């Protein structure tokens with residue numbers, strides 16, 4: 001309401017009440033004005049009412065919400081369902097224009113503003129997370145894999161005659177498939193085992209560059225966040241190689257934004273050598289639904305070119321989700337999330353160590369990986385059936401996100417390339433192990449529940465593997481209904497599944 005409306009209100013209510021209410025409203029509007037004026041991520045998080053006030057105002061700036069608007073085009077942001085309209089705060093124009101996701105939408109000033117501001121917020125977030133000197137970043141309404149494809153395609157315009165992408169092996173299919181989807185030939189660089197840790201093979205990278213010729217290589221594509229016992233790639237050393245041979249350097253930073261270590265590696269790499277762009281997931285780092293990624297870089301033109309090759313318009317939903325989330329958290333709330341995660345990683349590692357000790361196993365030493373942990377399962381002797389069963393038993397106990405990897409996992413073909421021992425990031429890892437991650441948003445309760453269930457499951461599986469002929473002994477009168485965190489589980493079923501003997505594997509025990 002404007003000042004005139006308030007003046008009219010004073011004809012209906014005592015003016016002191018109206019003045020006070022007017023002031024209260026102005027306080028919210030000042031918060032909004034300050035944000036738009038300075039275009040910086042607010043230190044304090046906003047309450048939902050302020051965020052909604054802003055969203056409603058922005059929505060009213062889109063042509064589909066204009067009073068008396070007469071749409072005669074084929075795309076007029078119409079809603080057949082009011083539920084859908086409300087789900088999107090009545091903004092339906094999406095983002096971008098034919099051929100550029102960051103371009104302004106003439107029919108949708110409000111949506112365009114949200115998109116611009118969301119990109120500013122996310123750039124601030126990446127700087128705060130540790131990549132302090134990035135030039136820019138933008139949200140792509142596609143998950144990380146397709147975001148990486150976009151980067152490859154943008155680089156192709158600069159290096160049209162290249163054919164290869166050097167890729168230190170990580171057994172997660174997305175990035176490998178992205179290389180194929182973009183039309184390049186992946187050159188897999190084997191990892192090297194250092195202690196328990198799998199690390200980047202720098203010697204092989206240089207050998208391959210010499211063998212294939214730098215001018216034929218589109219880029220080197222490294223990975224930060226990954227399952228232990230793989231460590232984040234040696235970004236600094238690779239960046240120096242990239243600079244030496246004038247080869248672009250793309251980094252898959254899928255969930256690395258939440259790790260000070262990954263972000264430090266990125267920042268350092270750009271300082272000592274060459275790092276062009278890095279891509280991260282919006283859902284894994286900001287706790288929003290799957291659907292977006294952020295492309296960030298140290299080269300403003302390249303980031304801009306990347307946004308320009310996106311054909312057509314795009315969904316505004318990923319940007320809107322990030323916009324709302326970052327305003328709601330504020331810098332303070334986000335920093336607290338990062339600090340809590342770090343604590344939780346430490347706690348998870350202590351608790352897994354205890355369970356490991358109890359069962360004669362150990363936490364693998366992977367000091368460079370500050371998100372994922374791995375615990376040996378040497379007593380399972382890599383027996384594929386038992387390994388799958390262990391994963392399966394955890395799965396039936398509502399434990400999600402752990403992975404059990406046998407020391408001789410089966411081979412797997414991904415996009416026409418045959419990987420030996422797929423899941424282990426290497427042709428041969430010395431032992432079978434289980435991984436767990438302390439990712440942003442994980443609670444102490446998650447850790448406590450996980451280690452309790454893990455302890456129980458290991459008790460059954462390891463004793464079983466010690467004496468295969470022993471029948472699973474269980475008191476006949478064990479209660480029929482067991483409660484797992486308030487969820488009643490039909491005990492007969494799930495207890496039968498604990499035999500580690502005759503169970504159909506229900507979980508993929510290797511990374512997807």
Ligand SMILES: *Cc1c(COP(=O)(O)O)cnc(C)c1O
Nearest residue numbers: 143144145146172174175254281
């Ligand atoms: C999540 C993830 C990706 C990206 O997967 P999307 O489904 O495209 O988001 C790529 N690499 C790694 C290591 C990941 O963890």
